[in-house]
Amino acid sequence: MAEALLDARGIGVRFGDFRALSEVTLAVAAGSLHTVIGPNGAGKTTLFNVLTGRLRPSEGRIVLAGHDVTQMPAHRRVHLGMARSFQVTNIFADLTVTENLRMAAQAVAGGEPWVFWRAHRPMRETVEALLEQVGLAARATRRAGDLSHGAQRALEIGMALAADPRIIFLDEPLAGMGIDDVHRTKELIHRLVPARTVVLIEHNMRVVLDISDRITVLAQGRPIAEGTPAMIRSDAAVREAYLGSGL
Numbered sequence: 169m170a171e172a173l174l175d176a177r178g179i180g181v182r183f184g185d186f187r188a189l190s191e192v193t194l195a196v197a198a199g200s201l202h203t204v205i206g207p208n209g210a211g212k213t214t215l216f217n218v219l220t221g222r223l224r225p226s227e228g229r230i231v232l233a234g235h236d237v238t239q240m241p242a243h244r245r246v247h248l249g250m251a252r253s254f255q256v257t258n259i260f261a262d263l264t265v266t267e268n269l270r271m272a273a274q275a276v277a278g279g280e281p282w283v284f285w286r287a288h289r290p291m292r293e294t295v296e297a298l299l300e301q302v303g304l305a306a307r308a309t310r311r312a313g314d315l316s317h318g319a320q321r322a323l324e325i326g327m328a329l330a331a332d333p334r335i336i337f338l339d340e341p342l343a344g345m346g347i348d349d350v351h352r353t354k355e356l357i358h359r360l361v362p363a364r365t366v367v368l369i370e371h372n373m374r375v376v377l378d379i380s381d382r383i384t385v386l387a388q389g390r391p392i393a394e395g396t397p398a399m400i401r402s403d404a405a406v407r408e409a410y411l412g413s414g415l
């Protein structure tokens with residue numbers, strides 16, 4: 169594989185005596201959609217926390233865009249082009265869709281009033297582009313709290329995109345969505361590549377197998393398989409870990 173944009177090697181995380189992750193290696197190619205799957209409690213969110221800088225690993229090394237970020241806090245990784253959209257909703261319910269996106273874009277501009285003033289026009293264009301990109305242009309003036317669950321997730325992804333990230337982490341973006349929203353959000357995520365790199369945690373196996381370039385499978389904190397969707401689908405260890413789930 170060409171040099172990975174994100175290269176994590178030998179990652180281990182201990183919580184007291186409990187080993188949440190052991191010897192996890194993950195290489196994410198630039199412009200690819202790489203998904204981490206695994207049964208409940210496998211360590212997916214812990215791995216995301218380590219990769220995004222919320223949690224320091226007990227062992228291992230993480231290189232992002234050629235920089236060793238293992239000890240780097242989350243806010244500094246943002247400057248290297250990393251963004252994360254959380255499992256919990258991060259939007260401001262009482263603001264409109266546009267206002268939420270403007271807040272996110274403004275935060276990126278540094279939040280200084282003069283920066284906002286100076287960048288006023290590009291900011292408006294940025295927000296309009298984000299509205300189009302996440303399919304919310306028709307709902308721009310709606311109160312964010314009144315949007316459907318799927319539209320709220322789209323808005324959240326739009327807010328993460330406001331930073332114009334090179335690599336974006338999405339933690340279960342399809343959780344709790346109806347079928348129409350699942351389809352729309354799946355398309356939105358798929359369209360992010362190859363302009364951006366996407367690292368995804370998702371339980372919807374049909375979607376994962378459909379849109380991922382590569383998949384890493386964790387079970388009990390260890391990687392048990394890595395490969396293309398076709399490789400993962402036919403992997404005996406994965407089938408064992410997912411026994412009865414219909415994979």
Ligand SMILES: Nc1ncnc2c1ncn2[C@@H]1O[C@H](COP(=O)(O)OP(=O)(O)OP(=O)(O)O)[C@@H](O)[C@H]1O
Binds near residue numbers: 183207209210213
């Ligand atoms: N701060 C913590 N302290 C102790 N144990 C933790 C902590 N965070 C996570 N764990 C444990 O680590 C294991 C992995 O949890 P994690 O949330 O990463 O799994 P997951 O694969 O994301 O699960 P799910 O699919 O249910 O979200 C679990 O057994 C969990 O209870």
